[in-house]
Amino acid sequence: MKDIREEVKNYYSKITTEANGEMETKICSCALDGGPKYINEARAMIPDEIISHFYGCGSPIPPALEGMTVLDLGCGTGLDVYTISKLVGENGRVIGVDMNDDQLAIAMKYQDEMAKKFGYKKSNVEFKKGYIEDLKPLGIEDGSVDIVISNCVINLSPYKEEVFKEVWRVLKTGGELYFSDIFADRRFGEDISMNLILRGECLGGAMYIEDFRRLLRKIGWEDFRYIKSNKAAIDNEEIEAMIGNVEFFSHTIKAVKLPELLEDICENYGQVATYRGGILGSENYFDLDDHHRFYKNLPLSVCGNSCAMIENTRLAKYFDIMGDRSEHFGAFSGCSTAPSLDKDGSGDGGCCEGGCCC
Structure with a gap:
């Protein structure tokens, strides 16, 4: 069976290289909504090309980031990476991981420019091509990361348990998973989960929230917290007809690695x-x-x-x-x-x- 990740990769390459760069729904159009003043000020310095081809369902940027090492799973064109680059400061570090060449090409194009804008002697950002389910080949070591973020990407993975196991592995004790994603209010069948459009639009791979809770607990997180929750805006009658009565929500969630x-x-x-x-x-x-x-x-x-x-x-x-x-x-x-x-x-x-x- 064809790796669904390749189909998702192609879906986003097509959107990224199209002139308008628009998705079929509004699921991933809220990455810039609201936010604290200091985050908005950092984002105002980021080039339009990065912003217009970035797709996210929240703002998974926690407070108190100065000096931290932050890993962004599915970083896309790097909007969150560069925002956090400003917030961690010159002595902090940000690693962006993505499997899509077209998105990474946009992200990497601006490394020197963004370092200069922030007044850094050299870039504190590094981009790596790879899969978020397997970070070892990318050289991301055990207990090496303070914070892992992700913006509407984990739902795209068909191997979610492996993703969360990798997050647990790379986080330091006391480190934090802080991510935004789409969740469902129930389990659904392959008519939704294997539909390429629904998968690419972050609906087909959305986790049932209670299965997510059970999965985190299985790996080691006994407690997680909601930061922000909203009903997901679809705004497409054809896709709404496909999903029927399933309701989808955008949640920003934090989970701290404190096993004892x-x-x-x-x-x-x-x-x-x-x-x-x-x-x-x-x-x-x-x-x-x-x-x-x-x-x-x-x-x-x-x-x-x-x-x-x-x-x-x-x-x-x-x-x-x-x-x-x-x-x-x-x-x-x-x-x-x-x-x-x-x-x-x-x-x-x-x-x-x-x-x-x-």
Whole structure:
């Protein structure tokens, strides 16, 4: 059977080399929607050719990136790579991986120009051609990356378990997977999953959200968090007829690699976290996820998982933590054991396996 990745590669090459460069749906047209001022300022410096041929369903750019090593899976023309290049600073590093020659050619064309724009002596960006399911041949070593991002690409892979295993392998302990992608509200048949157009449009390979949760847990992530969720905009009557009653959502998700510390529900250890400020774009408050907002200098009671995601990661220097895990007080009040999403894709405060509700 023909490798579906080759069909997807050809699909995106065709779009990339066409004059208008437009997809059949609006699924991958929201990569530039909104965003903090500092991200928009970085993107304003990026050439139009990169932007017009970039296809994404979110903005998987976490805060506090200075000095980090960031890996972008399915980097395309490099919009997120170059945005992050500015945010990590000259001492940081960004690696972009993609299987598509046409997209990489656009990305690589601007390496020297972007370094000059950012005032760097040399580029802090590196592009590698390869498959996101197999990063070893690209020289990306175990525990070498602080943050892995991806923008509407993992759904395209027919080998998703291998993708997430590779992410786990290359992340440092305390490192973070932070990605945007399309998810479905149910499993569906081959009439959708094997349709080339639906696959290329990021629908046919979309994961059922509960299967995604189970897969992450199998690999080692006991807890992941929603950052932003929206119903996916398709805006194409023919494609809407093809997918029938299946509903698709764009989620931006974070999952921190802390294998010894994260538990499968929110546990109460009496811990309190206080945000002291200092993160660019979070001058008055910091959002850990879509329902944990830390106002500057205001102590907030948190579960063990949320506390671990702060004090054992790059965020630790911005917080004061009170308490440890020496005494346990049972499950954190109000927590449930599985996430639940409203029809618009927003969370309802479900816990740990899809977002903790401290």
